Amino acid sequence: MLTVKDLKVQYGAFVALHGVSLSVTEGQVVSIVGANGAGKTTLINTISGLLRPTAGEISFEGRELARLESHTIASLGIVQVPEGRKLFPDMTVYENLLMGSYSKRAKQYRKESLEMVFHLFPRLEQRTKQLARTLSGGEQQMLAVGRAVMSKPRLMMFDEPSLGLAPLLVQSIFQTIRQLKEAGMTIMLVEQNVRQSLQISDYAYVLETGQIVLEGSGQAVLENEHTRKAYLGI
Amino acid sequence: MIFSYELLAQAIVTGILIGGIFALISVGLSMIWGVMRIINFAHGEFLMIGMYIAYFLTAKAGWDPYLTIFITTPMLFLVGALIFQSTIRPILKDPSMNQIMLTLGLSLILQNLALVVFKADVLTSSTAYTRMNFMLGPVVVRGSQLIAFVGSALTAVFLYWFLQKTESGRAIRATAQNREAAALVGVNVRTTYLLAFGIGSATLGVAASLMIPFYYTSPTVGLFFGLIAYVVVVLGGLGNFIGALVAGLIIGLTESVGAAMLPGSLSRVLTYSLFVVVLLFRPQGIFGGKQQ
Incomplete structure (x- = not known):
């Protein structure tokens, strides 16, 4: 590949x-x-x-x-979960996830990708309105992975x-x-x-x-x- | 100095109305800084270009001043995009001193070009709106200033909505917060910069049309408004959208109340003293620390 x-x-x-x-x-x-x-x-x-x-x-x-x-x-569809997470700190969890599916190809699958992310990390679903920079380290890592999953990699x-x-x-x-x-x-x-x-x-x-x-x-x-x-x- | 409450009330109302325009002039500058860490020192001159366009359309072509918004806004977007693409984009990675010199140079070039083309004349265009005043108790409200305030507020609300709720707006904010991460999720950073610079400049087109019924046009009009915009942006916290709006109102009030209460040009001293005091105690600006 x-x-x-x-x-x-x-x-x-x-x-x-x-x-x-x-x-x-x-x-x-x-x-x-x-x-x-x-x-x-x-x-x-x-x-x-x-x-x-x-x-x-x-x-x-x-x-x-x-x-x-x-x-x-x-x-x-080549997506990285970068070192140090590189989230968008002043955006909410939900907005970070939306940014993950910014590209045209990923946007078509936005809804099902979102379901997959919340299935992988139920914690993120409870925190959708929270700003990324207020998350704990573990939650930030979840968000970084979740954002990558949103890209339909x-x-x-x-x-x-x-x-x-x-x-x-x-x-x-x-x-x-x-x-x-x-x-x-x-x-x-x-x-x-x-x-x-x-x-x-x-x-x-x-x-x-x-x-x-x-x-x-x-x-x-x-x-x-x-x-x-x-x-x-x- | 004669002090009266009527005078103070008048100064407060005028200050708020003018502050709205200051806020509108500043949000674009603040957004451009937030996205690409460039302070455009030719920001005031962009406004000047917009005002000349609006002036000629109203005074010479007989347009309604507010109708010129549909010309000045896209024109200023174009001016911003062209200048960005040709001069600012190539130096985005250069030391900030070079960037300052470049945009300062641009400002001087535009000012002097305007002097050559339009001469130093101060131009005013009188329209029906200019003379439309009404009383609010003892206070005279100038219709044109009220319209400018409302127009500025609507533009700010629209811009805020655009940045918060649309895909392109979100991409602009993402790029401002982490350029590399934005590229990694598929945002074309170069296009986003161009868009942000264009929109930041286009707000000046709106401002120019709103101002033309009550403010004169001259080659150096950008000096005053450019300076005001830098003060507002720094006061509000660089790159902070809401901060710029609130700081715009604060500076409007300070200028206006200062002019009513203090002799001569002491009001300017008041504005910049406020600026210096805030910077001494809150160098990140009143609303700094949190970026939009």
Whole structure:
């Protein structure tokens, strides 16, 4: 569904990604794990069109994305749940969700998407009139996921969804990702929380200083010697 | 100074009516800042352009002044959109000092172009509305100012509705609150900026037509109203819609009561003293901290 080939991204002279190649298959959860600064967010933001690659290709169902703008990419159904949530703070929960279905394609499904969001997060339904910035951290994360679901995504990219959340909330965000997968969603998950991510992944890539050093099924990467030493402390 | 309650009542009524116009002139500037963090120092000159258009349509072509709204508003939208696209968009990511210099430069260019084309004459167009006054107890209410106030209020309500309830309005607010997140849900940020700048300028078209029955037109008319708009926007809290409306009324009242109670140009001193005092104690503006 999504294929990234030899992607190179630079910030001035600093090379953030040195020729990364990966692919995401429809209906699967693919995770990209790695330490802080490995280039995970850079990768997601380049796919979203917020950053421009210096070389390489990104194709989504045969369509080249690397030259498109963010809003066009979003309207194709590639949606991210950004790191730090990036909500619209002075809008209500309901307005944030409406903004999720801003693009023409998503607007047609607004009603059923809204039902799906409230089914996933009944809490949000009780808070529709509340301003986003007055929500608790966990509720804000729900809203960020809910807003992405409103976009009727074909590919959902999660950027560090567990970052800064209490352990119980981390459990519930992984639970949500599982639920979305069961509903048939294609998911790309970028995480520092290596163990949990690998456990729910069909396929995984390990990213270190801008390069893929290891790939395989979630289980295989989880059992790999290098992963165990470097990320799991075993 | 002769003090009388009649005089004070008169000053309050006039202040509120004029304050409505100040508010209308300011909301556009405030919205533009809220969306793209640009203060357009040529805002007053945009109003001046609108007033010349309204003046020529009424004084030379014999139009009803309020009918000119249907010309001035779209024209000012166009002027704003063209100037944004050609000069402001290329410097959106530049340091704010460059942006200030650019819009200040625009303001000087427009002022001096007006001087060349229209000369320094102060133009007034007298219409039936100009002479339509009525008494409210001891207070004289000028019909044209009352219409301007009502027109400003209606425009503000319409703009508020547009920003709150329509898809495009919501996209403008979303872009103001988080540009990147807006792009990620499919908002074309570039078009949204253009739209916001156009609408912010179009409000000046409405204001120009509402003002033409009671205010003179000259190449430097934008200086006064531009300055008032900056004061109102900062006082109301940059980017705060309701704040700009309330601050517009406050400044209108201050100007008018000051002019009635204080000798000569001391009233201006009062306005800017109020401004300085508010900034000292609430640098974020009276309604700052919460953005629309």
